[in-house]
Amino acid sequence: MLKVGLLGAGRIAGVHAKAITSHPGSTLVAVSDYLPENAQKLAAEYGCATRSTDEIIADPAIDAVLIATSTDTHSDLIEAATAAGKAVLCEKPVDLSLARARACLDAVSGSGKPVMIGFNRRFDPNFGALKAALDAGEIGKAELLSITSYDPAPPPVTYIKVSGGIFRDMMIHDFDMVNFLMGDAPVTVSAIGTSIVDPEIGAAGDFDTAVVTLTYADGRIAVIKNSRRAVYGYDQRVELLGSEGLLQAQNMLENTVIKSTTAGVTGAKPTYFFLERYMPAYAAEWAAFVDAVNGDTALPVTLIDGVNALAMAEASTLSAHNSKPVALADVLA
Amino acid sequence: MLKVGLLGAGRIAGVHAKAITSHPGSTLVAVSDYLPENAQKLAAEYGCATRSTDEIIADPAIDAVLIATSTDTHSDLIEAATAAGKAVLCEKPVDLSLARARACLDAVSGSGKPVMIGFNRRFDPNFGALKAALDAGEIGKAELLSITSYDPAPPPVTYIKVSGGIFRDMMIHDFDMVNFLMGDAPVTVSAIGTSIVDPEIGAAGDFDTAVVTLTYADGRIAVIKNSRRAVYGYDQRVELLGSEGLLQAQNMLENTVIKSTTAGVTGAKPTYFFLERYMPAYAAEWAAFVDAVNGDTALPVTLIDGVNALAMAEASTLSAHNSKPVALADVLA
């Protein structure tokens, strides 16, 4: 039975608490948060103790920590928890600073402790089925990958200002999905951003709509489209053209009912947002982490994956602001 | 070049005139109608002569006639045209009277002249693809066939009164589709009818909504559903469960555009009615008739098919009015 400490007690921490407590091989020992009332509320709901973050990391009876605190604390906590001998599952992104994330990777790489980054979409059954079909050779060799990833509505501008920007905060998931599916790092990154959804997002120095194209050494191409607003719901699709066919992962829908009237033929909208769409993925992510910590399987997503996605975000940010392609090697130099 | 006389100049005659004149192997020589102005209008549009029905039948230069007159004249015209040595394509149904249709079949069966009944849906590319998949064994042995066939709106009650009833006028197409797909005649027919769309249709002694179930000697079952009103358009679907799978022929849609908004995900309606849905089928039907007359292929739908469908309509009418199953053999006795 894996004994788990949860660092952070916000919304995403609640998602993880549910996964931890529902899994037959893990138990939630304690939760911490910089706002004590948050920790107490979550502790009451899931029947665990509240402690300080330091106490959780110092407790030898705790096997693993799940880091769901604010991004600026991730690297420090990964290092501290690893040093204390704990397995780590950390929410994305590793850091807003690529340099800091790489330093963190250096610091922990000798520890031998598993550090997994929470790219939950790898565990979505639809994207998983697409990957399985690709790996089985069902469309031959991959050639052109397209990811459509739209949020239903933009976050507050106050959040935007501390988010690290659309590429580090939102598209980071898509960068990891690209890496997951392409199995290799891109050579160049070309990004275009605009703030057509909300001019205040532009005034805050960020974009709300962005397109990134990625090139690969072997000639493959990937395209990612992000928008902070799709009024019909969370739009999460992947499409991959290969030498022998096309794979598409479509949206999950709220239900399967279709209504035909004089106005047309209407079906349900996509599931609303990440909690609705990816709840099974969070559970599967946790199960994969438990299996890896138990030594049954390899770690499915590593800190290196977190650094790689962050490097693509950094390159995209540069590219979008300077209106020219950026070589990934340059941001990693 | 097949020289064709067209008997009748109403709406469906216009459809056939277009098919005849568009086909490279046939030419429209003359048209007749009991309303001379109708014949003149069609003749002007398609560049042919107007004549009386008798003249057309008597003209040795005319190779084939297409009968698109009112149903009560079909049997007489089939007999007359066949006796005059002409190939015949006659609109459905053969007759409102099964006895008269069978007499017509007896009368012409010795002639050796091709008599085809206009069950145009056999030539719809969707139903044709379903049949081809069935014949190729793609779902194993057929077990349970379902036909959904709804008109967008009921005809005037004045038409209902002379139509012969929903089974002879509307479901006749579905009876033939069942025979086309099942390749055998049913043993029993059980029909239920109601006039829930328009009570005046019930007052006229007919139904506007009906369900017929058919049983076969080898244990197969078929179900046909008809409604005179589907406000979203012409609903024409076939679904066949087999030992190794299911085949479904879906509706044709007006276009492929999908709109996602806060109100849902909306696509186009089915093509509105038979002119929109089945225009390619009418052209293919005519091409098949020309090929058969030229001796290149067997006649794809025969007068016997017309009689069989009519027998099922007669059995259904009896069954619905008496609330009990009817053996097809009894109406053919």
Added chain:
Amino acid sequence: MLKVGLLGAGRIAGVHAKAITSHPGSTLVAVSDYLPENAQKLAAEYGCATRSTDEIIADPAIDAVLIATSTDTHSDLIEAATAAGKAVLCEKPVDLSLARARACLDAVSGSGKPVMIGFNRRFDPNFGALKAALDAGEIGKAELLSITSYDPAPPPVTYIKVSGGIFRDMMIHDFDMVNFLMGDAPVTVSAIGTSIVDPEIGAAGDFDTAVVTLTYADGRIAVIKNSRRAVYGYDQRVELLGSEGLLQAQNMLENTVIKSTTAGVTGAKPTYFFLERYMPAYAAEWAAFVDAVNGDTALPVTLIDGVNALAMAEASTLSAHNSKPVALADVLA
């Protein structure tokens, strides 16, 4: 906190144990089974005691029982549990004997204790959304209802022999769905059955493929199609034509991936069977039962609903064997 005793420890009991233990307002106290090792296995998995059925019913500390034993014990257990003051959720069908089920209804109707029958499909989100759209008037007045309900593969013939037949064992769910959607009992029932899937099912006196048509006093019609075999998975669809449109509840699919190759455009199959398709419905069913027992809401499915569905099964059995429509009033006389 509702304290629950579970009677029976087979496969469906496991589904309910999961729902009971996952619900924040209920706890599983004890389980019984005529095979002690079954009870022990389930008790170990869900952390409860094992007891005899009599002990569970006699225990005043237990508030409710969930009856998931073999069908022939349902009526007796409903009566005993109700007499002992317990709320009851009983699996379908109430009984194989309509007379016994009606006697049970008489016996418990004065008790004031809630008795709910486990028609889980009412709690499926897709059928629920269809019902909500109907109730909201989105397709006007209902006219013609169609239910397609196919199992992926037939059960063993040994099961068939004790099942009560396809109408009582399998179509009972569809009868309840019809009642749920139509909101009224039918007047007549016409059933056709065949054993085209497996002749041994026919040799055992049952059917494996059946079609039932139902008529209503106000002219509506319903059609139910059942097959014991759909090799592509559990096919569970509902389609309702109304005066202002059509509603269709489609299948849930295993995933949303679509593959386009030279062989065609292929998507995932329907979820395989009732455990995959209806797991959320079982959880929602249990939640609704807890709410009703707590007095927050009316009981959503009652013992009367169980009796009504059983009456339709009895009428269908008669109709199929005698090849004629049966008035529902006659089986209830």
Added chain:
Amino acid sequence: MLKVGLLGAGRIAGVHAKAITSHPGSTLVAVSDYLPENAQKLAAEYGCATRSTDEIIADPAIDAVLIATSTDTHSDLIEAATAAGKAVLCEKPVDLSLARARACLDAVSGSGKPVMIGFNRRFDPNFGALKAALDAGEIGKAELLSITSYDPAPPPVTYIKVSGGIFRDMMIHDFDMVNFLMGDAPVTVSAIGTSIVDPEIGAAGDFDTAVVTLTYADGRIAVIKNSRRAVYGYDQRVELLGSEGLLQAQNMLENTVIKSTTAGVTGAKPTYFFLERYMPAYAAEWAAFVDAVNGDTALPVTLIDGVNALAMAEASTLSAHNSKPVALADVLA
């Protein structure tokens, strides 16, 4: 009755010949081709004369010419035909040289004679319905446009070498579609190309797979994806995200049949190539040209549209070869 001369007798000329001869308001007078046997074959099929190109242009009895010759002759023939007082419908692209196309535009702009460029996709009913929904405000303001445009198989490398490259030969259609839908010219063009389908295409200096992103002065973005190979057929989709929703124009399919087996749920492929997909569009294009020549409507696509699309192709070619964005103004300077 518009009297038409057809310049060129290749495959696409045959498509136009069919449209011209099927239209009630136009007649095909003569056809020319540099290969006399081609012209004779087409003339025989459509019942017209064969003449030299010069004779057709010089004949005062001919009202309009349709230019379907090789691209390098387009500008000269547009100028000659316009000077001879004829209305012109010219196949895309106007020219491989942007400078030559602009000179042609200058030369003919004073003539007052209608010159339409054959961007047939504007007349596709699906893209037309998408445009109509956009213009009706159904998704609010356009923000992010995506075009997927894949050919089923690459042309021979011999063709590639004289084609002007993927941007001028293939993506030219998509540039016009972007202009049609966005209603404005882009500010910058960023192109990426690769030859992953066939290295010989790369050896010939061209790409077989390309992605272009376009920015607009008001913050909108467009993305175009091209591949010379989609083994499942001609993939022609448009998707437009707006402030109040998403519009998608999906592919046309060969038929509507769906097959469900143990292998999955399979539907038909997209219609194979442009002849199958766009035949109705070619007919509608011709009808729109006839209407415009008759003065009933404005010319729906002009020579300026042809020059604009060509400028975007030129900018894309530069961008892809130099790996940096190109301002459209720079290629038009």
